[in-house]
Amino acid sequence: MKKLLMLLTFCFTVNQMSAQLLDNLRVGLESNMAWYNDDKRTGPFFDGENNDGDEHVRVNSYLKLDYDFLESFTATVQIESYEPLALLNYSPNFEGTDFGIYSLNYRSDKLEASAGHYYEQFGSGLILRNWEDRQLGLNNALLGGRVKYMPTNFLSLTGLYGKQRVGFETADSDIFGFNTEIDISNIFKFESSSLNLGISYVGRQEKTDIEDPNFDELTNAFSGRIDFSKGNFYANAEYVTKSDDVFVINGQVINSFVNPGNALLFNTGFSKKGFGLDATFRRLENMGFFSEREKTGNVFLENNINFTPALTKQHDYLLTNIFVYQAQSQVVFADPQLMEAGEIGGQIDVFYNIKKGTALGGKYGTKLAFNASYWAGLKGDYDFDNLTYDVDYFGFGEKYFSDVSLEIRKKWNKKMNSIFYYVNQYYNQRTIEDNFSGEQIKTNIIVGETFYKFGRIGQSVRLELQKLWSNTENHDWVGGTIEYNASPRLSFYVNDIYNSGTDSSTSENHYYNFGGSFNKGSTRFSLNYGRQRAGLVCVGGVCRFVPEATGLSASLLMSF
């Protein structure tokens, strides 16, 4: 309360200052509201996380201020409010109103320094990534200090120390990091190719109460990277190794089960105008890395030090997002039949533009995108009773997931465009969700989308039809969306998905939604009413489970 009043005073004071000063201020406001209803079909509203069915109205709000001053400095604060409670399925650590982020940053050509909260990523994030995603309720910034020094145009050095943010508090551990990037091509003045190297270290120091622990309080992770490109070709590789880390099940440290971890990522591609090809291979073994060991595998995505996203295509349609792969980075010993130490697999992407004026290209050309991925467990010997495993380095074990998709985009004329989308998936529910009774689900999904422009600028309609067939009686979905854009500012939509299968949780329920949005400049307001299907909500490669809920929701975004 006091803090807010102080800030309010601060804002008014700033308001009185000259326009010159205001030019240096950037403000972002986001507010997401929900009013949850009881639902005849899916039952009365109840929030299992907070054990509360009375607080039907929930609001998450974020206010961020960045102020540039003295040419090289920026001060940032972010105030967050979760009142009376946070939206459903956010971590209970997001409670009340408080400063979420505060930092002071200095920046010059050769030196950057931050004190307070900061977001850092080393390499692809396999060893360290701090980031924020408000939709996922994720903010794992480090609170401490970071220095980046770039003495020459081919060398960059980063050193950092911090405690990881968890809710409005920090984790009870210390994170140390060091990163070096070397641009070899700059040193040797390569003209036609580029070669970069990266070396990182991340340490987690956390005290333990375990007597005679079989592991060190300091866990060390090292990574090395190489990036090469020449003309239309590129390739890069990253290897991470993590020192002995203890197995955790349901928040319990199992002192007799300690293993090191490692990750290998390889990516290569070739592209030229009208054609692109990319292939990725990755192997993860025991790569869960958390700022508190006991938080391993928590559903709120808290305490994550590294980032091991599912390397599969991120689909955009309602029915293509029902069976979503989650990277299996950590060790799971749930049952003698359900044991994992990681994952191995890859994906391939092809983009091709059929030229204008050809038979298949037509007047505007036809754009194709193809993706395929395959992921499996690590092949090897797993011993449930003695808590040991011994896995092959390049052995493919039980299949977890596969995905094949083809997208065709076609512009028919100045007014009409269509997208055709086909997906075939295999989803091993038992291993991906650690669910003993899970099924092996195979699906075929077809989506057709067309939009048509008419009338004045920005007026259009969009129609989307979707159908999912599966090999199980439980899943047989159909869905559709109609959107009407009255202008670039005003838009309305209705959608619905329906499962005519026998799955107890979703069968014969319509998951309908309707709403609209208004945009003006950087302000956006949207209003929505509908029923949310329980399942994974995926944003930027990380997915979280959201519960079934019905209600009215509204969102306001502003930045200036």
Added chain:
Amino acid sequence: MKYLFAAFFISISLLMHSQEFPDINLNNLDGNSISVKALADSSDIKIFSFWATWCVPCINELDAIADVYEDWQDETNVELIAVSTDDARTKKRVIPLVNGKGWEYQILLDENQDLKRALNINVLPYVVVVKNGEIIHTRTGYTPGSEEELYEVVKEHSK
């Protein structure tokens, strides 16, 4: 508490103003570091379009502009800089997608979303039009035909 936030909101509305572009370096597809402030500090209009490979309306918008981009450039000297916010999961798809589609835009990679965060961008697609380092227009979201409105803004300020 709700009222406080409302009061907050009102006080901030009073602060509305044209803001300057933040000073951040991003890598281009060749791995070279590019200062976005230096790009923005130009008397020619620059459009920064924030997108991601998984964002359908973003790709619709960039595809739609690609069809008319030559004409835009001839008439107004405008340049579009497509800032990819893809992270480690989808970043590898950026180069083949851009080339596969034959986009002629300058592409920058905002892999850990430093620029996106500095501009307080919450949803994609998001377009920022800049001239002489000052933001003159922003827009969230894309519906078919919005690019024509965007071009009206460009034409108006390129005189």
